[in-house]
Amino acid sequence: SQQGEEDPQALSIQEGENATMNCSYKTSINNLQWYRQNSGRGLVHLILIRSNEREKHSGRLRVTLDTSKKSSSLLITASRAADTASYFCARLLNSGGSNYKLTFGKGTLLTVNP
């Protein structure tokens, strides 16, 4: 599958701890995006990292991209109970010619216990 996977499927931590989620893919990407989804709601975009970038930060979020290993990670520092959600990575792939497809994985369910 070209989708790749998020890892782990589920993660449970205590408030204040850091959470790391990983995303792997199999074909070259144009960019990689991380999204968050609260239960029963739509997805919210967190960070977009381009293929020529290695690291991006946004508040307590840090995303890294290793194109040689075809992997990305999302780090949430000093987690809070409100960070409890599912986190998805989405890979923008060239599907032929000028066509680009954004492909989502199955996500990581993060639970932050107060």
Place this chain on the structure above:
Amino acid sequence: SQTIHQWPATLVQPVGSPLSLECTVEGTSNPNLYWYRQAAGRGLQLLFYSVGIGQISSEVPQNLSASRPQDRQFILSSKKLLLSDSGFYLCAWRWDRGSPLHFGNGTRLTVT
């Protein structure tokens, strides 16, 4: 600022009944529009996308169809629902292929 509206939030329909889900975007023009479906505990499956009025691309063969009658309106339809059409349907928009998606709050469809 841009906003996306999707309705209804929940829907229970019998097998064989028609379906119409509507999505509208405000505050932007000529957006790329998308319909995704999310099964329980699964990732998102792209159903349809549109780069302009009347332009619809289908990603997977299915019992559903989509239409874009106006620049900022995207409609997901079915003439006869199947049990397998149950799921969480999400509408999204973005400016171009390099920009992030902005999602609506979704419609939970249960076909009984």
